[in-house]
Amino acid sequence: MIIADKKPIQEIIDQVSNYERILVLGCNECVTVCEAGGKKEVEILASVLRMHFLKEGQERKIDERTLERQCDHEYLEEIRDVIDQYDAVLSLACGVGVQFTAEKYLTTPVLPGVNTCFLGANEQRGMWTERCQACGECVLGKTAGICPISRCAKRVMNGPCGGSTNGKCEINSEVDCAWQLIIDRLKALGRMEDYEIVAPIKDWSTERAGGPRKVVREDVQV
Amino acid sequence: MRLKCPADFRIIRLPCTGKIDVIHMLRAFERGADGVYVVGCMEGDCHFNTGNFRARKRVEQTARLLDAVGVGGERVQMYNLSSGEGPLFAKYANEMDQRIRELGPSPIREAIRKRKLAA
Numbered sequence: 001m002i003i004a005d006k007k008p009i010q011e012i013i014d015q016v017s018n019y020e021r022i023l024v025l026g027c028n029e030c031v032t033v034c035e036a037g038g039k040k041e042v043e044i045l046a047s048v049l050r051m052h053f054l055k056e057g058q059e060r061k062i063d064e065r066t067l068e069r070q071c072d073h074e075y076l077e078e079i080r081d082v083i084d085q086y087d088a089v090l091s092l093a094c095g096v097g098v099q100f101t102a103e104k105y106l107t108t109p110v111l112p113g114v115n116t117c118f119l120g121a122n123e124q125r126g127m128w129t130e131r132c133q134a135c136g137e138c139v140l141g142k143t144a145g146i147c148p149i150s151r152c153a154k155r156v157m158n159g160p161c162g163g164s165t166n167g168k169c170e171i172n173s174e175v176d177c178a179w180q181l182i183i184d185r186l187k188a189l190g191r192m193e194d195y196e197i198v199a200p201i202k203d204w205s206t207e208r209a210g211g212p213r214k215v216v217r218e219d220v221q222v
Numbered sequence: 223m224r225l226k227c228p229a230d231f232r233i234i235r236l237p238c239t240g241k242i243d244v245i246h247m248l249r250a251f252e253r254g255a256d257g258v259y260v261v262g263c264m265e266g267d268c269h270f271n272t273g274n275f276r277a278r279k280r281v282e283q284t285a286r287l288l289d290a291v292g293v294g295g296e297r298v299q300m301y302n303l304s305s306g307e308g309p310l311f312a313k314y315a316n317e318m319d320q321r322i323r324e325l326g327p328s329p330i331r332e333a334i335r336k337r338k339l340a341a
Contacts, residue, residue: 048248051251054333
């Protein structure tokens with residue numbers, strides 16, 4: 001899922017300070033699971049903002065709403081009737097949700113309430129780690145289910161590099177060497193012969209380097 | 223035991239302190255409470271294992287948020303005691319009451335009062 005992290009309260013206050021009527025808009029998907037922008041976080045942030053402006057002696061209307069998703073037209077349509085009641089939307093969705101909301105409601109400023117970080121997994125309670133960089137051409141089948149693109153600092157396709165020491169990466173002694181993990185898993189799977197196959201030069205045009213991407217699926221279009 | 227407790231605090235019963243959430247404490251402040259304290263079981267004695275630890279984390283998070291908006295994180299506190307410690311319950315109530323009196327009214331309470339006067 002998409003992992004996001006909370007923005008500092010002060011940054012959010014600075015962003016919304018010029019608006020009188022604000023809608024704090026959460027998202028029920030990824031940001032709910034990573035506890036950054038779901039219904040609970042919307043309630044907390046709205047409450048904190050209300051208290052801040054009340055304390056400053058400023059009258060503000062700060063309402064709360066959480067949509068099923070902010071990256072789908074049908075759910076975003078749910079706020080069409082009320083959007084004109086607000087001067088700004090503070091979206092706690094990922095960057096996708098913020099942009100999609102902004103595209104849909106052109107005359108209302110949509111502000112980001114979280115920092116969108118990466119595609120990751122919930123490794124343990126309160127800790128999320130990166131697992132995918134959406135490169136558009138998955139190689140996990142060849143690398144024993146461990147991604148050298150997202151988990152190797154150099155994105156080396158035929159590793160490890162010389163910076164791997166005792167299974168750790170040279171960038172940080174707490175970061176596992178992805179290629180060490182790949183080799184260990186290939187051994188466990190009895191597939192070490194796969195390690196001998198030299199990976200060809202990766203086509204990075206499907207990655208972000210090729211510009212904004214698009215998936216068109218005619219089979220599901222109506 | 224006829225223990226003396228301050229008269230101006232309200233007890234809200236929970237099935238377990240693990241039930242409390244940050245928003246419950248924030249709402250109390252938003253409505254003008256001067257302080258909130260949570261009294262849970264002794265650490266390690268939770269019937270649900272981690273209820274009181276979760277509550278402590280949430281109290282700490284609430285304190286950080288209250289600090290961020292200038293209400294003051296010292297207005298929330300987590301206490302632990304066992305169900306047989308009535309005198310300690312009274313002591314904590316007096317301690318919190320004393321602390322809040324020293325801090326004075328919450329700025330939110332003051333702001334609500336001013337708004338009512340202006341209306």
